[in-house]
Amino acid sequence: MKSFSWKSALASPAGRAFLALLLVLAAGAIFNADGAFFKIGTHRDTLRQASVYGMLACGMTLVIVSGGIDLAVGSLVALAAVCAGKMAIHWNWPWWQVVPGCLAVGLTCGAVSGWVTATLRVQPFIATLSMMVLARGLAKFASGGMKVSTAVQNPDGSYRYVDVPPLFRAIDHRILGGNLSVVTVIFLVCVALAWLALSRHRWGRYLYAIGGNEEASRLSGVPVTGAKICAYAASGLFAAVAGLCQAAQEQQGDPEAGSGYELTAIAMVVIGGTSLMGGRGGIGLTLFGVLTIGYLDKILSINAVPEAGRLVLTGIIIVAAVLTQRRGRT
């Protein structure tokens, strides 16, 4: 039984990710914008804003641990949002049809990405880049290039206004006395499911093994192709959840949504401490990464830091976080 030492705990990947978060929170306490940082509403909003990205980061962790990458998730957010808009607003489907419908779209696209990379042996970067373009195209095609909103066009060119679907209202809603967003709860459920899969399920162990040494895994009987396809399908599924939440929060399905979200998701995973090479990392680390970037963004926002400054600061902090991670390994 190893004895617990503070030094080694802080030097571990989780320890360092936690330290990074602490530093950001400390910065927030110092630059608190006339006390705004200490209001519970600010924390609720930070979590709400970070949740959609966080859902993407959950799926991204699974894919990165297996040694791959998924660049399509941003476009899948848009595709799912457009589908959600069409299904819930235009076609008036009940929630128990909208939700599976959106999830099915994300799952299918993800599975296709996975199939192309695992079975056709196309590099994940290229395969998911292609899906990124394809999904964005499908989103624009399905929506006719316009946002799918509560303003529905009549055949004669005029508009009628339908209600915001109850599903959307239920998602873009606050509970616990207005102190927690439903979207945040959905995000935490995603975290729990992803963690269970990665840490407690055989499939999760397979993903680590594949990311660590694909050939050795294959020769140990690991079903490499199937496991990889499932990883990308799961990533698509999480992207669909994110897209549904995005649509609910905008009350419309925007085919331009999610642009660049995949990079934020990757940054969150990397800052958390999961290695882009695969084989190391986990959901717990990603959660730290999500919070770190989420709080950083909020602190810059409440202090009304000009845009150029935000980009520079965020870039510096991402580099610093990655550098502190590397020192732990000889």
Place this chain on the structure above:
Amino acid sequence: MSTPSSLVRLRGITKHFGPVTVLRDVQFDGLAGEVHVLAGENGAGKSTLIKILGGIHTDFEGTIELDGQVVRPRSPMEANALGVAVIHQELSLIGPMSVADNIFLGRTPTRGGFVQDARQHEAARHWLHQLELKLDVSQPVERFPVAIRQLIEIAKALSQNARVIVMDEPTSALNAPEVNTLFALIQSLKQRGCCVIYITHKMDEIERIADRITVLRDGQWVGTAPAADLPPPKLIQWMVGRDLGEQFPRHAQHLGEERMRLENFTVFSAGLSSRPTAAEVSLSVSSGEVLGLAGLQGSGASELLLGIFGAYGTAVRGRLFLDNSEQLFTSPGQAIDAGVALLTNDRKATGLVLPLSITANVTLAGLRALSPGGWRRPARECRAAEAMTTPMRLRAASMDTEVGVLSGGNQQKVVLAKWLQTRPRLLMLDEPTRGIDIAAKREIYQLVEQWTTEGIAILLITSEMSELLTLSDRIVVFHRGRVTAEYSRSESSPELILAAAMGQTASV
């Protein structure tokens, strides 16, 4: 009488890895013009000592003297510049780069920044020629088999004109003629006044080339003596600290019913449209039997095992029978489910997932059985892994240690544990004791003995003749993918086997 001066002198070398002290106050003298063998069990510290001399570990206590000058190389490049070249057990070649580029890595001949390919290629060919090797030096190194890569590594060290040349298990992937060439080369290095520091576990090699022998045990210096003063029994005693008795006895035979049979089995490892690497192989092995597969480089024995295991998918022809029922494995998973296991000859590339823990690696092949319904049971996995590794005397800080930081011998034990964990009825071993010290080898021989009493059928590939003769009940010899001879244990001898492996059917 003048004492020849030490070319290299190490004093008081101490190294810690965190809480573990790997070397404690070690001393070493290397003279010019000698072959100095560095011997010791697994984990004795030999590789660490060499890495310190070679500039890889820079954080240590003690002094290094080269030609009377105290030095402290801060990188392998600096060590090379000081005249020290190290050929590691774990090869340091860069796969996708060409042979020539690898040999001259860091010393690429350039003119105005542009690489002079022609000059580089010619020089590379020159050094390879010294090893009697003719290669297309523009090909990427990863295209060549492990044995050739080892020779390229040696050529690289030679081209650095070093005076202290360290070789860590250089013959582990070489066949007999290649070993002869290497030893001749070592002799010429001696004559040039170099000091060759040679690490090996093979007794016959030590007997052949050692001038002096230094023994390390558990990170400490035990002693240094001329080879004549250290016959094998005494050497082993120094290494293990206890008398191991005579040479390992031949294992008892426990033959049962036929376990596996191949009929005209052919393997197309490079795809169906190319020449087969193993052709029309017919053999059988019974339960409790050890069938040795002998062969030189390119004999196809390793590929045969991979083909049986399903690693080449459908690129195989012929018939396979397991306990008299016909099988065809198109994936390793199928083979494992049917009770077949394969330990490959390259543990780092195809045997282990280096970032994962010992437990994770040991339970990888049998994970389905350990996780009914898909959910893992960590406690059960720990118990299963420990049950496998404890009898093998695996030395590690904890079962959660990343296997990437373990020594070569311990890594090999992890892979063996993984396969035993699947309870195979046919166990195929490809170089199971490569890079393992003598005491650990004995442990594995004992395990083989035990496995045969349990009725497991074993196919064994090994390039160590004594190991082959000790363990095998029968020996089948391969040459260029075909079986050229078969000998029972009483009939076999090193000469017969070598002859058959080189394609000559000998008359007894």
Place this chain on the structure above:
Amino acid sequence: MRAKLFALLVFISLAVAGFGQSAKTYTIGMSQCNLGEPWRVQMNADIRAAAAQHPELKVIFNDAQNDTLKQRAQVEEFVSAKVDLLIISPKEAQPLTEPVARAFEAGIPVIVLDRAVLGDKYTCFIGADNKKIGKAAGQWIAKKLGGKGKVVELKGLMTSIPGQDRHTGFREGIAGTDIDVIFEADMKWLEPDSRKEMESALSRFDHIDLVYAHNDPGAHGAYLAAKAAGRDGIIFVGIDALPQEGVAYVKQGILDATFRYPTGGAEAIETALKIFKGEKVPKKIVLGTRLFDKSNVATGGEPLP
């Protein structure tokens, strides 16, 4: 003999030309820099609708997918195909100036929409003035607040000219009043970003009178943030006034006012017709804007000079 042949040829070509003239259709090439933004989709729709009223016009639409080189190639294709008129909404001024100039010199009239090219080798530029619109918004806001109040400004991408113009115009419009811009942020035209910035503003300031966003999606995002926070009574003003977005938001009571950023599509066709009739057209047509607020949204808004 040769003279007779020549006369025959002249006669035939005149006859053919005469035939062509009586049933003359005009082919217009329309090069759109991208169809990613709904506003540009609207521009094409406006052109299509205006052209549909005139059966002698045939418009060929090309989408350059936001690629400058592609747009250059498309312009050159139109020139080779000898279209009767070119309408172009360029991605960037500098790289498209030369192809447009070559078309113009080849005798093809060129109408430039929304974004200008450099120099003067084109027939007519039609565009709106974001500064004017911003100023109109500022003036409306000043009037609505009675010259005094706390305002949040949510800006579009400030590295773009429209963003800068809508900002400076607005500041001009409220100059000299007691209106205090207590919080401003760059939300890059995006609704989720706008919502996030509005949440920050809400948590910092207990009292906000009005939110001025550089586009309607931005205003919508801010509205949702305020609604979720239970902060009623804030006035929301946006710009663009697309029929299914900004105008719809005013009708639904989400926005209090929005200002049309006209696409110029209909005006382009009007101008094209004038050119075909041989009339002289001005070098530059600056489009006015239209205010949509609760009082006039049902009647199609109110044009502003």
